[in-house]
Amino acid sequence: MRRLKESSLSLFFGAIFLVALVGQAVAGVAVFNRDQLAAGLEPVTFAQYVTSSAFAVDVSENWQSEFLQFLLFIAATVFFVQKGSPESKKPDEAGRESDEDQKVGAHAQPDSPAWARVGGWRLAVYSHSLTLVMGAVFLGSWAVQSVTGAVAFSEEQLRDLQDPVTWGEYVRLPDFWSRTFQNWQSEFLAVLSMVVLSIYLRERGSPESKPVGSPHHTTGVEG
Amino acid sequence: MRTWGAVVGLVAVAAGGLTGCAPDPEPPQDVARAFYDAVLAGDGETACAWLLPDVAETVAEDEGAPCGEALTTGELGAELRERGADPAVHDATVAGRQAQVRLGGDTLFLALSGTSWVITGAACSPEPDQPYDCEVAL
Numbered sequence: 001m002r003r004l005k006e007s008s009l010s011l012f013f014g015a016i017f018l019v020a021l022v023g024q025a026v027a028g029v030a031v032f033n034r035d036q037l038a039a040g041l042e043p044v045t046f047a048q049y050v051t052s053s054a055f056a057v058d059v060s061e062n063w064q065s066e067f068l069q070f071l072l073f074i075a076a077t078v079f080f081v082q083k084g085s086p087e088s089k090k091p092d093e094a095g096r097e098s099d100e101d102q103k104v105g106a107h108a109q110p111d112s113p114a115w116a117r118v119g120g121w122r123l124a125v126y127s128h129s130l131t132l133v134m135g136a137v138f139l140g141s142w143a144v145q146s147v148t149g150a151v152a153f154s155e156e157q158l159r160d161l162q163d164p165v166t167w168g169e170y171v172r173l174p175d176f177w178s179r180t181f182q183n184w185q186s187e188f189l190a191v192l193s194m195v196v197l198s199i200y201l202r203e204r205g206s207p208e209s210k211p212v213g214s215p216h217h218t219t220g221v222e223g
Numbered sequence: 224m225r226t227w228g229a230v231v232g233l234v235a236v237a238a239g240g241l242t243g244c245a246p247d248p249e250p251p252q253d254v255a256r257a258f259y260d261a262v263l264a265g266d267g268e269t270a271c272a273w274l275l276p277d278v279a280e281t282v283a284e285d286e287g288a289p290c291g292e293a294l295t296t297g298e299l300g301a302e303l304r305e306r307g308a309d310p311a312v313h314d315a316t317v318a319g320r321q322a323q324v325r326l327g328g329d330t331l332f333l334a335l336s337g338t339s340w341v342i343t344g345a346a347c348s349p350e351p352d353q354p355y356d357c358e359v360a361l
Contacts, residue, residue, distance in 0.1 A: 040361075044320070044339040053319050153319035159355040161332050161344045164316050164323060189272035 021059070025050050028058065053151035057179070060148060065142035065183030071134040083219050084199035086210045090220045102127075142180075146171050149179060192215050202210065251322035251333040251340045254316040258342055259307035259326065262300075266289025275334065275341040276360065281361055299358060302346055330355060 006009065025046070031056060033043035049055055073087075079095065082088040100107045104127070108117040115126035125132070147167060153175050154164030159217035170176055194208070199216055203209040204223070247290055249257075254273055261270035271279045273289040278292040286293035309327025316323045320335040332344035332355070346358035 011308075039334070039343075040275050040336075041334055057340060122299075135317075151318050154316070155321045157334055158318055158321035158323055159334070159343075161347065161357055163349075164318050 011172055024058070025055065053148040053155065057145055060141045060145040061183055063178045064138055064145055065180075065187045067134050067138035067141060068184065069187035069191060071131055071138050072188075074134065075131050081219065082195050082199070084216050085195045085219060086198050086208065086222045087195045088219055093220070108218035137177045145179065146176060149176055244255055248335065248340055250315070251317065251331075252312045252324045254310065254333060255324040255326060255329075255331045256310055256329070258345065258351060259303070259310055259329075261302045263307050265295050267293070267295040270277050270294045273342050273361075274345075275336065275343050278341075278343060278359060278361055282359055294359075299345065299346075306346055332357070332360075345350045 029044065029046055029049040032049055032052075036043050038100065044052070077088060080088075081091045081094050083091060084094035096102075099105050099186050103109055104123060105119055106118045115122040127209055150165060150167045153170055153173070157164050165173065198209055201209075202212045202214075202223070204212050207222045209223050210218060214221055214223065228313040258270055261273070262269070264270065267289075268291040271282075271294060273274040274282070274290070280298075282293050285289045286297065286299060288296070294303060306326075306328040311327045312324065313321075313327065322333040324332045324333065324336075325333045329345060330347045330349070331342055332347065334343050342359070344355060344357035344360040347355035347360070348357075350356050
């Protein structure tokens with residue numbers, strides 16, 4: 001029970017992720033089958049829908065934008081600051097910081113991760129491991145969006161008695177960039193809102209907020 | 224097949240794993256050929272059976288005759304016989320549950336309905352920046 005409580009944040013988001021994904025699939029197959037029936041075609045099964053490009057493009061276009069959002073947030077907050085925001089470092093801390101601040105190499109502690117205690121390429125890789133993984137998932141999701149989007153777009157084209165497109169053609173079409181930018185703009189707005197609103201607004205007890213009584217000009221303090 | 228063949232193949236494998244490996248449907252290019260084989264043999268009923276039922280109904284309404292008769296007689300029958308005279312498959316593209324087959328004399332559109340490919344458009348001529356103009360379609 002104690003271990004469950006210690007991981008309750010991950011478990012909570014894991015659970016609502018699965019619920020939302022299933023909800024998307026259930027609603028999506030209903031929409032897809034409405035179009036099938038309107039075209040005089042037999043409805044597809046749930047399994048056929050969740051393995052279709054139509055479902056994959058809808059999932060991957062949201063994934064890529066979410067991982068890009070966090071990738072940029074992690075990387076940008078190394079160098080950029082916002083005075084008064086708990087999401088920002090203090091203005092004089094901008095940058096990569098010293099080995100002492102980062103507890104690496106000679107300044108590593110006994111319980112530091114192994115790759116933080118050694119130098120060379122392993123320390124270099126581990127120092128950027130979060131952005132490397134987030135970036136890899138972003139690029140992978142974006143690639144999946146482009147491939148499945150091309151298939152889904154071609155499917156619509158063929159349904160309308162028009163020629164399909166190749167992947168190379170699709171990534172130059174407005175459909176691909178419309179799907180991409182409509183997700184990016186909302187993610188960037190969400191980060192901007194979090195950075196700026198958290199200067200003035202509070203949520204008591206949340207580490208994403210400053211303590212309720214903390215002054216607006218205090219930067220890098222989480223409650 | 225174009226690049227989509229591999230994608231569709233992967234999707235089919237994944238779907239098969241979830242659905243207990245349903246039998247593969249007859250490929251769309253075979254359906255297109257079978258349609259024209261029936262037209263050229265004067266077997267209108269069989270040709271109609273390869274059409275999406277709504278398309279067969281539309282053909283009958285437009286031509287004022289039963290579908291099988293409409294596909295093998297009159298102007299439409301003559302055009303189909305002419306288009307079917309070169310049955311070589313030049314290209315077949317599958318994207319999800321839709322397909323396009325280019326024969327020597329025609330471009331056909333098909334859709335996967337249930338476990339079978341059915342023809343949604345035949346005797347189709349390209350139009351610049353527009354959908355194909357199909358004599359046999361909804």
